[in-house]
Amino acid sequence: MRAALPWAVAGGMLALAGLVAWTLLGTGLFGVREVRVTGAELVTPVQVREAAAVPDGVPLARVDLAATARRIGKLPPVERVTVTRDWPDTLVVTLVERTPVAVVPQGDRFVVVDRSGVAFRTEPSRPADLPLARVARPGPADPETRAALQVLAALTPQLRAALVDVTVEGLARIKVRLTGERTVVWGDATRGADKARVATSLLGRDVDTIDVSAPDVVTFR
DSSP states (O other), X not given: OTTTHHHHHHHHHHHHHXXXXXXXXXXXXXXXXXXXXXXXXXXXXXXHHHHHTOOTTSBGGGOOHHHHHHHHHTSXXXXXXXXXXXXXXXXXXXXXXXXXXXXXXXXXXXXXEOTTOOEEEEESSOOTTSOBEEXXXXXXXXXXXXXXXXXXXXXXXXXXXXXXXXXXXXXXXXXXXXXXXXXXXXXXXXXXXXXXXXXXXXXXXOOSEEEOSSXXXXXXX
């Protein structure tokens, strides 16, 4: 009996481990009963649950968290997503949504883009709190979109307060239109801080056009 005792103990432990594994993976005792969503404002919890596509009652331990996060991450307003388990029966979805930084007119609608140029929302009218960027094909891979966002990020508070729009006619033909029918010829998106500083210093002048495309040699008229 002494010789058999270790084997009996080991067998009992294996049986217990098998029972636990079967309970977690093979039954609905610890199945998904709730998908809890936090951080959702641009999307609804219903949209998140539909994108997660996790059936009710599926064993919580069997849910592929990474795959679930990838499916939810395909929702355009979602920038980052984390999916975790909260035992015994809950999936917790934590979202970080995209932050709008500009709006691009497209036909009779307006596309909202984030800092990377990702278009994640379309509005029938222009959101009043977002600057206007005029580019032909908004998107994260579009060089003109990236240039427009780079210029917007460089603007001083004074320039932003007077901003009408940023127009990209080409990568070296960017213009910043201001109130009062004033135009700042920006050139390309490089040396943004220098161009913004020089343009700001000339806002008090009675001029229609300020050319800061070469910020060391500024012209205006």
